[in-house]
Amino acid sequence: MASPSAQDLPEDLNWDEIVRQGRALFGRGLYFEAHEFLESAWHQASGERKLCLQGLIQICAAFHKFRTEGPRSPGGRELIAKGLDKISRTEAALGTAGASFVSDIRAALAHDPSEPY
Known part of the structure; x- marks a missing residue:
């Protein structure tokens, strides 16, 4: 089954459903697909939700x-920091x-960093 893409995103899809679908993709290890969907x-x-989504997108990336690139990827660690910062500033919108x-993200980050994601 193909993952949702920009073409599959209904205009009336609500916030919770967007986040649930992104979370489901992330939970299956489909990080690139979660990034693309979000x-x-x-x-x-718009507004805080846009910034919140940007944080989630950065974390998926x-x-x-x-x-x-491996669990010690400097680019990955930088994106995590930026994404978590955006999420922490938009908690009310979550x-x-x-x-x-x-x-789920925090649990994955607490995972043994020597093992690949």
Whole structure:
């Protein structure tokens, strides 16, 4: 089954569903696909939600870098820092689905860094 892409993003897709779908892709280790899906929503977002999505996108891109370049990828670590900063500044916009996604991200970051993502 193909992952959702920009062409598959319905205009009426709500925030929680966007975050849930991004989280599901991330949870399956489809970091690049999660990045692409969230980016398609980012183009339609505004305000704090846009910044929050940008943070999630950066984190997904970081995990993709960890997978392709190794768990100590400097670019990946920089993207993690930038993404977490954006998320921390937009916590009110996260909602329940977003908070669960961030919890998954933090759990993945606590994972043994010597193992690939």
